Amino acid sequence: MNAPARTGDAVADIDTPALVLDLDAVERNIARMAAFARQHGVRWRPHAKMHKCAALAQRLVAAGAVGACVQKTAEAQALAAAGVLDLYISNEVVAPAKLARVAALARGLQQRGGRLAIAADSAEGVDRLAAALAGAQDAIDVFVEIDVGQGRCGLAPGPDAVQLARRIAAAPALRFAGLQAYHGKAQHLRGAEDRRAAIAAVLLLVRDQLDAFAQAGMPVPLVTGAGTGSMVHEAASGLYGELQSGSFLFMDADYAGNEADPEQPAFEHALFLKSQVISRNVRHAVCDAGHKSHAIDSGLPLVHRPEGGAPWRYANGGDEHGVLHAEDGQPLPELGQAVWLIPGHCDPTVNLHDWLVGVRGGLLHGHVEELLRVDARGALA
Numbered sequence: 001m002n003a004p005a006r007t008g009d010a011v012a013d014i015d016t017p018a019l020v021l022d023l024d025a026v027e028r029n030i031a032r033m034a035a036f037a038r039q040h041g042v043r044w045r046p047h048a049k050m051h052k053c054a055a056l057a058q059r060l061v062a063a064g065a066v067g068a069c070v071q072k073t074a075e076a077q078a079l080a081a082a083g084v085l086d087l088y089i090s091n092e093v094v095a096p097a098k099l100a101r102v103a104a105l106a107r108g109l110q111q112r113g114g115r116l117a118i119a120a121d122s123a124e125g126v127d128r129l130a131a132a133l134a135g136a137q138d139a140i141d142v143f144v145e146i147d148v149g150q151g152r153c154g155l156a157p158g159p160d161a162v163q164l165a166r167r168i169a170a171a172p173a174l175r176f177a178g179l180q181a182y183h184g185k186a187q188h189l190r191g192a193e194d195r196r197a198a199i200a201a202v203l204l205l206v207r208d209q210l211d212a213f214a215q216a217g218m219p220v221p222l223v224t225g226a227g228t229g230s231m232v233h234e235a236a237s238g239l240y241g242e243l244q245s246g247s248f249l250f251m252d253a254d255y256a257g258n259e260a261d262p263e264q265p266a267f268e269h270a271l272f273l274k275s276q277v278i279s280r281n282v283r284h285a286v287c288d289a290g291h292k293s294h295a296i297d298s299g300l301p302l303v304h305r306p307e308g309g310a311p312w313r314y315a316n317g318g319d320e321h322g323v324l325h326a327e328d329g330q331p332l333p334e335l336g337q338a339v340w341l342i343p344g345h346c347d348p349t350v351n352l353h354d355w356l357v358g359v360r361g362g363l364l365h366g367h368v369e370e371l372l373r374v375d376a377r378g379a380l381a
Contacts, residue, residue: 004018006371008368023358032267046060047246053374073102085115088143091119094122094128098381099131106136118141119144123167126164141177149198150183181225188298222241223240252344254299254345256269275341277324284323285312285333293353298344
């Protein structure tokens with residue numbers, strides 16, 4: 001697949017539609033996240049399901065991250081093949097064919113000095129995983145996932161989680177690594193106090209679960225979870241030892257709708273969709289970035305104006321087009337003019353593209369410094 005630009009190109013020469021990274025903003029976001037983790041004495045394992053890019057995962061590790069999270073076996077395989085060696089599948093895997101791939105991946109990573117971890121929330125899931133890994137020389141880490149409010153995977157906090165941890169510990173090829181406790185819905189509660197209250201409820205559940213383990217005489221090595229919208233509370237809790245925040249790296253239009261928390265680092269938008277006006281009339285302009293180039297599950301993109309001024313409003317134009325309306329009496333963009341969009345949801349937007357175009361020096365006068373392949377694009381299984 002042809003890349004939308006070449007290294008050294010001016011920003012103006014990037015073909016459209018294309019996903020563009022402001023590398024200066026990316027590096028500032030990484031530095032702020034690393035400083036935040038050091039300040040709170042917690043590990044950070046950014047979720048690579050957001051960027052799906054091995055080069056970015058390695059860049060985060062170089063800045064202090066302990067490794068990467070993924071949600072799919074195929075994502076883990078793609079990143080491992082590209083050199084990412086410490087991976088955690090923070091999801092349940094139960095299909096025999098996938099478990100065979102998990103076992104092969106674990107062996108391959110261990111042979112290269114790496115490691116693989118995975119989550120589980122059922123006795124049958126643990127037994128299937130143990131059978132797939134039977135005879136392995138080294139055990140893999142398994143986290144018991146508890147449902148702390150997401151309403152998705154995970155055991156209800158309580159004695160069943162302790163029993164599942166015992167089952168893991170009894171399997172020769174498995175090692176109980178701790179608790180997976182992630183509340184995804186809390187990330188997008190708009191009010192800072194609403195997010196604080198939601199995570200306060202999570203912390204009560206986690207604390208009770210840790211007490212249950214203590215009463216059973218079973219230590220919990222680590223509690224892992226948290227996302228960009230709530231991590232200030234998990235980090236300050238004294239209960240979580242690892243943060244899985246990933247969206248901080250790019251940010252998106254949905255996160256822009258959150259009320260800022262004064263304790264949260266000021267992460268910047270770093271991911272943009274470059275589009276171009278291909279049609280124009282007295283009522284509106286049309287750009288070449290429709291739903292095939294950005295996800296809309298969290299709403300339509302925002303229009304970003306690097307030169308300042310009131311933005312245009314992006315409206316639904318279908319698969320291949322976006323309709324732009326002028327706001328506050330502003331003139332419409334001209335035919336051929338670049339229009340920069342901030343995607344509504346970064347994770348599924350990245351999954352629509354083969355390349356991330358890394359730009360240095362800004363969106364107006366910068367140049368293409370590097371092309372980053374989306375290694376795990378379409379890695380859904």
